[in-house]
Amino acid sequence: MAVETLQHQASMDARDAEVARPKVAVDTVLFAIEGERLKCYLVQLTAGAAAGKWAFPGGLVRVGETLDEAARRELEDAASLRDLYLEQLFSFGDPSRDPGAHVVSVGYLGLIDDAGAAISRSRKYAAGRWFEVARLPALAYDHSIIAEYALRRLKSKLEYTNIACNLLPPTFSFAELEELYATVLERPLDRRNFRRRIMAMGLLKRLPGKRRGAHRPAALYAFRQRSVQAIEML
Amino acid sequence: MAVETLQHQASMDARDAEVARPKVAVDTVLFAIEGERLKCYLVQLTAGAAAGKWAFPGGLVRVGETLDEAARRELEDAASLRDLYLEQLFSFGDPSRDPGAHVVSVGYLGLIDDAGAAISRSRKYAAGRWFEVARLPALAYDHSIIAEYALRRLKSKLEYTNIACNLLPPTFSFAELEELYATVLERPLDRRNFRRRIMAMGLLKRLPGKRRGAHRPAALYAFRQRSVQAIEML
DNA sequence: CCAAAAGTGTTGAGTATACACCCATGA
DNA sequence: TCATGGGTGTATACTCAACACTTTTGG
Numbered sequence: 001m002a003v004e005t006l007q008h009q010a011s012m013d014a015r016d017a018e019v020a021r022p023k024v025a026v027d028t029v030l031f032a033i034e035g036e037r038l039k040c041y042l043v044q045l046t047a048g049a050a051a052g053k054w055a056f057p058g059g060l061v062r063v064g065e066t067l068d069e070a071a072r073r074e075l076e077d078a079a080s081l082r083d084l085y086l087e088q089l090f091s092f093g094d095p096s097r098d099p100g101a102h103v104v105s106v107g108y109l110g111l112i113d114d115a116g117a118a119i120s121r122s123r124k125y126a127a128g129r130w131f132e133v134a135r136l137p138a139l140a141y142d143h144s145i146i147a148e149y150a151l152r153r154l155k156s157k158l159e160y161t162n163i164a165c166n167l168l169p170p171t172f173s174f175a176e177l178e179e180l181y182a183t184v185l186e187r188p189l190d191r192r193n194f195r196r197r198i199m200a201m202g203l204l205k206r207l208p209g210k211r212r213g214a215h216r217p218a219a220l221y222a223f224r225q226r227s228v229q230a231i232e233m234l
Numbered sequence: 235m236a237v238e239t240l241q242h243q244a245s246m247d248a249r250d251a252e253v254a255r256p257k258v259a260v261d262t263v264l265f266a267i268e269g270e271r272l273k274c275y276l277v278q279l280t281a282g283a284a285a286g287k288w289a290f291p292g293g294l295v296r297v298g299e300t301l302d303e304a305a306r307r308e309l310e311d312a313a314s315l316r317d318l319y320l321e322q323l324f325s326f327g328d329p330s331r332d333p334g335a336h337v338v339s340v341g342y343l344g345l346i347d348d349a350g351a352a353i354s355r356s357r358k359y360a361a362g363r364w365f366e367v368a369r370l371p372a373l374a375y376d377h378s379i380i381a382e383y384a385l386r387r388l389k390s391k392l393e394y395t396n397i398a399c400n401l402l403p404p405t406f407s408f409a410e411l412e413e414l415y416a417t418v419l420e421r422p423l424d425r426r427n428f429r430r431r432i433m434a435m436g437l438l439k440r441l442p443g444k445r446r447g448a449h450r451p452a453a454l455y456a457f458r459q460r461s462v463q464a465i466e467m468l
Numbered sequence: 469c470c471a472a473a474a475g476t477g478t479t480g481a482g483t484a485t486a487c488a489c490c491c492a493t494g495a
Numbered sequence: 496t497c498a499t500g501g502g503t504g505t506a507t508a509c510t511c512a513a514c515a516c517t518t519t520t521g522g
Contacts, residue, residue: 019253021258021260021296022295024327038506062253062256063336066338091303091322093302094300094301095298095299104338106325175473175474180486190512190514191476192477192514213521215473215521216472216474216475217473218474218475219474390501408502424485426502426503426504427502430504447493447500448493448494448499449492449494449498449499449501450501451493452501453502
């Protein structure tokens with residue numbers, strides 16, 4: 001096609017309009033902690049070859065919106081979620097990843113501190129709910145590959161950023177922070193070493209109150225700058 | 235196109251078919267070392283609003299090819315380059331990044347060990363040549379943002395992978411390896427510490443010959459596994 | 469007073485850094 | 496023999512990992 005010869009990417013060439021082009025979609029792997037388990041949110045598809053299968057919420061990017069905006073729009077549609085942490089992961093372009101058409105998907109990692117905030121009342125999907133990451137059902141398309149990327153990224157960023165603040169409520173005890181790390185990283189942490197490292201970074205501020213429970217009350221903390229991505233950690 | 239009705243990302247809304255969709259392109263920031271300088275390859279555009287400006291080689295992704303394939307095809311077209319190291323960087327989806335149309339660009343980082351291998355005889359571009367990274371001309375679209383991403387990624391991966399093997403010829407002296415690091419990272423390295431670290435990793439094998447020069451000959455090395463990405467380094 | 473979770477320091481090992489001189493060669 | 500780049504070791508500071516007991520509360 002001569003189309004290629006005339007231009008770089010967009011091409012104002014009218015012939016372009018007739019050439020089939022891959023579509024662009026976004027898909028978001030949304031994580032939350034619930035009941036000491038790492039979970040992610042899946043929706044059940046209603047149409048197409050993958051109908052009935054579970055997948056990450058996502059959809060086609062529209063002309064005029066950024067990729068982030070598209071991801072946020074889809075999450076709002078799928079689960080009425082807003083204002084969550086989003087980070088671009090990777091783009092998946094295997095033409096056979098969706099048997100119906102060539103769709104390039106930009107994968108996103110999303111984090112939310114409250115799994116309960118997700119409300120599944122989208123007309124677009126048959127259902128939506130949280131699944132334990134360790135026990136995901138079979139996923140549509142190449143979504144299990146996207147899931148692996150997302151999990152790897154989450155684990156890795158936990159070790160060198162303050163990303164954890166997006167998985168915790170505004171106020172939390174130190175034990176809760178440590179438990180978050182242990183849950184996501186799937187290994188126990190040394191309490192003293194962990195506390196020392198976190199404290200040395202000065203990311204937390206101590207709050208006045210105490211968390212009352214059945215036993216010795218825990219001091220409460222908050223992240224000094226929530227949702228900001230500092231560097232250097234474990 | 236019924237295609238849309240059949241699947242997830244494409245939403246089943248028939249109206250979708252008539253809606254304009256963003257296009258997908260790839261753009262590759264190709265690096266090489268030449269004359270103790272880090273350089274990257276730019277092409278001069280011939281058409282569109284950006285005609286005359288310099289940009290990274292790239293172009294629209296075709297239906298049926300992967301993103302990697304598209305990037306390789308564009309590099310082959312632009313500079314007759316094949317078999318180089320490519321790694322996906324990030325996707326840039328700001329609708330205004332290309333004033334002509336909404337084009338989502340998947341940025342790639344490319345590395346080649348021999349700048350001389352690039353042959354600019356593409357009909358698509360007015361010119362193509364290497365520019366010192368520290369002295370790039372004004373770039374078309376959002377390519378200066380892509381350039382920053384690429385450079386940051388290169389610097390960072392140099393510190394924890396063996397990615398350097400893609401910027402060096404099959405055989406090199408230790409001084410050349412060190413100089414590569416110093417050039418890219420823009421800081422001097424301690425020769426003894428650097429050598430110790432690299433050696434401790436066992437990534438290199440010593441070759442029998444010597445590099446003859448005006449002075450004391452240097453031992454020659456090669457990467458044990460070329461183009462493989464091991465982990466853990468500086 | 470007992471069960472359970474919260475909180476707290478020290479030591480040893482390993483790793484990273486700083487630093488200066490001799491070597492081999494060609495000209 | 497000299498100019499030039501190639502090649503080598505050690506001492507110190509720092510960072511990371513291992514490890515167990517006391518405190519505070521509710522029941």
